[in-house]
Amino acid sequence: MSNDNEDLETLITLMAKLPGLGPRSARRAVLHLIKKRALVLMPLADAMHRVGSTVRECLNCGNVCTKDLCDICQSEKRANGQIAVVEDVADLWAMERSSVFKGRYHVLGGTLSALDAIGPEELRIPKLIDRVASEHISEVILALGATIDGQTTAHYIADQLPHVNVTSLAQGVPVGGELDYLDDGTISAALNARKTL
Amino acid sequence: MSNDNEDLETLITLMAKLPGLGPRSARRAVLHLIKKRALVLMPLADAMHRVGSTVRECLNCGNVCTKDLCDICQSEKRANGQIAVVEDVADLWAMERSSVFKGRYHVLGGTLSALDAIGPEELRIPKLIDRVASEHISEVILALGATIDGQTTAHYIADQLPHVNVTSLAQGVPVGGELDYLDDGTISAALNARKTL
CATH class of the missing domain: 1.10.8 (Helicase, Ruva Protein; domain 3)
Structure with a gap:
């Protein structure tokens, strides 16, 4: 040019x-x-x-915002005792778009990874444990990716929080999905978690 | 979000x-x-x-530049009597990357299109005719797309410039192209324009 x-x-x-x-x-x-x-x-x-x-990070949850605390952490309505743990802000936005979840979030900033030398200290996990104690949390919903690193992180977090109800997103057939195009792992997960109609 | x-x-x-x-x-x-x-x-x-x-438009050729005239129009080396007519600045950049063409350019800013009501006045075609007269141009190379609008524009420009040698880019098999994946039009154009080895 x-x-x-x-x-x-x-x-x-x-x-x-x-x-x-x-x-x-x-x-x-x-x-x-x-x-x-x-x-x-x-x-x-x-x-x-x-x-x-x-723009900066919310001091509480790690969301992007313009103040010390993001709108979700400031809103009393969102203090329903549920906290959704997501990998990054994009996942938080995806959850908000579905507008089904009414609780607060905690953005880890990544997943545990032995290969990349990312341990719990790098991931805002200590802050999560603090929040569970201080914010009267009754349920921690792990909304992490269904990858090996995501699942490792999920198990680690569950181990760290023995006194609270820890759940994770269901795995199964996506809405609009055709069985023909799904991988074996998804079909077997959906079959194992089948429900009576 | x-x-x-x-x-x-x-x-x-x-x-x-x-x-x-x-x-x-x-x-x-x-x-x-x-x-x-x-x-x-x-x-x-x-x-x-x-x-x-x-950034603004070169007053002579329509290239993007920071002065009244772009580097190519200012350079005496590029005044070799050839002028390449291209549709827009992206095409000019593509020609420059190949660094084979040593002349100057003229950016039309689009192609003639009856549907979109784009006539010669909208396209910097009068300026091209002026330049051919004033810049001692011996050859006008039409480097326009092989679309219907591009070819219509090419024929219109050739009609407007009866006293100068008007050529256009060759059509044929692209370098690295496999016959199997080429359309009928390209194969027939390449066959019609075949050369003795």
């Missing part, structure tokens, strides 16, 4: 670092931004500046 | 407008940005501001 503009090159390089964009789609996105300067480029730059300077 | 932060919502909405990103990947990208605040988010916001305030 024509290199008379270092700023353009920098922008393309930075855009290419976003998940879901590579060098080619970053170039496409940047050309789109230049075409829609007033409508998209400038508002986007401003929004990034604002988010970069205001 | 948790809505305590309007700025976050705005950022996600704006990111979702980029080509190649939808609402889901925009959320993922925004979480990535928040995690890499110092390394990616702030530099990206700055780069966008700089590009938004400095």
Whole structure:
């Protein structure tokens, strides 16, 4: 490409670092931004500046927010004695979109992983144990991924919380799923957890 | 998602407008940005501001640049009498990456389209005709897409330039392409334009 503009090159390089964009789609996105300067480029730059300077982690649960405590941790309505343990903020947002869960969250920030040397101290697990004691929690719902690391983390947390009811999300056929396309593990989990109609 | 932060919502909405990103990947990208605040988010916001305030169109060819004329139009080396007509800046960048073409460019900004009511006046075609007269152009290379609109535009431009040599890119088997996967049109074009070895 024509290199008379270092700023353009920098922008393309930075855009290419976003998940879901590579060098080619970053170039496409940047050309789109230049075409829609007033409508998209400038508002986007401003929004990034604002988010970069205001957003931080909720001191209690690890959600992203602009104050010391996020809206969910501040709301008394959400103090129903349930706490959902999720891996990261994206999972918290996914749970909130379903708007079925009415309790509070605890964002671990990852899963235990021997390979990556991630232990309980790296994961906000001590804070979870504190919260269970101090927030009158009756049930800890482990909403972690059905991966090996996720399940290891779930078992570790359950071991650390002997005096509270620890549950985990059900495994089975996803809504709209066809048996034909499901893997063996899911079918056998769904069969083992079958329910009487 | 948790809505305590309007700025976050705005950022996600704006990111979702980029080509190649939808609402889901925009959320993922925004979480990535928040995690890499110092390394990616702030530099990206700055780069966008700089590009938004400095980048404009080259008055001669329509390339993006920071001055009145882009580097290619300013360089005397590129005044070799050839002019490549491309649809948009992305095509110009693609030609420059191959670094085979040594002449100048002319960016149309689209193709003629009766359906979208895009006529020659919308496309910088009058400027192309001016340039052919004033820049001692010996050959106009039409590097337009092999679509119906692209080919219509190519024929229209060829009609407007009777006193100069107008050529177009060859059609045929792409490098690395397998016949098995090529469409009928490409195979018949490649067969018609066959060359003696």
